[in-house]
Amino acid sequence: MPPSERSIRPTAQSIGFFFGGSSPEHEVSVITGLQAAAALDDERVRKIAVYVTKDGRWMTGEHLLEIENYRDLDSLVEKATEVGVRPGPGQSLLLDPVGGGWFSGRPDPLRVDLAFLAFHGGAGENGSVQGLCETMGVPYTGSGVAASAMGMDKPTAKAICREAGVPVTDATVIREDDWAGSEDEILDQCERRPGFPAVVKPTSLGSSIGISRVENRVELEAAVEEALRYDWAVLVEECVPNLREINCSVLGDRSSHRISALEEPIAGAGLLSFDDKYRRSSDGGGKFGHGAKRSGMEGMASLDRIIPAPLDDEIEERIRTYGSRIFTALDCSGVVRIDFLLNDATGEVYFNEINTIPGSLSFYLWDPVGVSFPELVSMLVEIALQRHEQRNRRVRSYDVNLLEERSIRGLKGSKG
Numbered sequence: 238m239p240p241s242e243r244s245i246r247p248t249a250q251s252i253g254f255f256f257g258g259s260s261p262e263h264e265v266s267v268i269t270g271l272q273a274a275a276a277l278d279d280e281r282v283r284k285i286a287v288y289v290t291k292d293g294r295w296m297t298g299e300h301l302l303e304i305e306n307y308r309d310l311d312s313l314v315e316k317a318t319e320v321g322v323r324p325g326p327g328q329s330l331l332l333d334p335v336g337g338g339w340f341s342g343r344p345d346p347l348r349v350d351l352a353f354l355a356f357h358g359g360a361g362e363n364g365s366v367q368g369l370c371e372t373m374g375v376p377y378t379g380s381g382v383a384a385s386a387m388g389m390d391k392p393t394a395k396a397i398c399r400e401a402g403v404p405v406t407d408a409t410v411i412r413e414d415d416w417a418g419s420e421d422e423i424l425d426q427c428e429r430r431p432g433f434p435a436v437v438k439p440t441s442l443g444s445s446i447g448i449s450r451v452e453n454r455v456e457l458e459a460a461v462e463e464a465l466r467y468d469w470a471v472l473v474e475e476c477v478p479n480l481r482e483i484n485c486s487v488l489g490d491r492s493s494h495r496i497s498a499l500e501e502p503i504a505g506a507g508l509l510s511f512d513d514k515y516r517r518s519s520d521g522g523g524k525f526g527h528g529a530k531r532s533g534m535e536g537m538a539s540l541d542r543i544i545p546a547p548l549d550d551e552i553e554e555r556i557r558t559y560g561s562r563i564f565t566a567l568d569c570s571g572v573v574r575i576d577f578l579l580n581d582a583t584g585e586v587y588f589n590e591i592n593t594i595p596g597s598l599s600f601y602l603w604d605p606v607g608v609s610f611p612e613l614v615s616m617l618v619e620i621a622l623q624r625h626e627q628r629n630r631r632v633r634s635y636d637v638n639l640l641e642e643r644s645i646r647g648l649k650g651s652k653g
Contacts, residue, residue, distance in 0.1 A: 249350035251283040258289040260359030270355035276610040330373040352377040363389040376625035378617045379571040380593040388593040391440045398588040401566035403559045407431040408474040431475035439468030479582040486599035487564040496557045497602035501546035574599045
């Protein structure tokens with residue numbers, strides 16, 4: 238059962254907040270990471286910022302915890318210490334300063350007892366960094382390697398949802414290597430299925446980056462070319478008529494989890510855009526309580542939205558059921574946000590996508606049901622520690638040495 242006591246305190250002595258990365262959602266990740274660090278109010282825990290630059294360098298420094306310092310990225314990076322990672326004592330990892338000799342006054346390594354992952358898109362959300370954490374043996378927040386990889390890849394997530402009994406829209410996948418030289422043939426196929434109007438989006442990006450609504454063949458071709466600038470594959474989906482977008486968050490693990498309040502985001506015009514999600518400001522989501530609005534850290538909380546979403550009881554319950562099924566089918570952990578498409582005329586609900594590390598950790602969906610942002614962050618830490626403990630109960634080696642002399646003699650020529 239996910240932790241719910243208001244007295245929960247993380248047991249890790251130092252928590253590294255990892256954010257940024259080589260992703261079009263870089264700035265959004267910075268906001269989420271700094272929000273989470275500010276919300277952790279346990280003075281016994283050392284907070285360590287680990288900022289990954291757009292070119293993939295890992296940096297740390299006290300000044301990286303302040304959003305104002307990100308106005309000048311060159312100065313920010315110049316003042317930071319570049320680090321590499323290696324396994325540390327116990328279940329920790331060490332951040333080793335890069336460069337300089339042993340006699341150059343190089344700072345001591347920083348120990349991280351838990352990795353709080355706040356990446357959006359790219360290697361930070363697709364299972365790669367999660368795999369690094371598992372290799373290093375350090376606890377980390379959020380979903381595991383497989384769930385992160387499946388959740389990031391939209392066609393895979395749709396296939397799993399369909400298998401779990403959750404409706405999905407009709408769609409065609411276009412891969413970059415297939416597109417080159419076969420444009421007309423693929424456009425013909427898309428005209429037949431899913432037809433027009435359609436939505437074109439990169440298969441592994443979020444924050445509405447590279448997404449377009451198209452009404453005809455000419456617009457489709459241009460939209461595919463645009464989406465392929467961001468990703469190696471593109472999803473062309475049917476448009477849901479009478480569309481309302483409804484989102485929910487899920488918190489916990491596969492065996493026990495809870496559903497947040499439901500929201501209806503309000504788009505500026507048509508589909509929700511990146512600007513809708515991150516650049517528009519409103520009074521509707523500023524319940525952070527740690528200076529988010531004053532410091533420019535509203536993140537996803539700045540989006541205009543209706544909470545709770547005005548829905549019939551039966552539709553709301555169906556969305557909650559679908560949310561639980563998806564969370565379980567993908568074997569998620571921590572907090573996720575699941576986006577649905579509702580045909581308001583027929584009541585049909587379709588899975589749209591899942592964010593295994595949602596913008597602003599979807600704190601604005603938990604506050605209305607009595608979970609504050611500091612409580613949410615503490616719960617995510619506790620869930621991560623519990624999952625790490627469960628993982629470490631598994632047998633990791635088999636007590637036999639196949640390389641001893643006798644075994645080696647027996648293995649000679651075994652491949653022949």
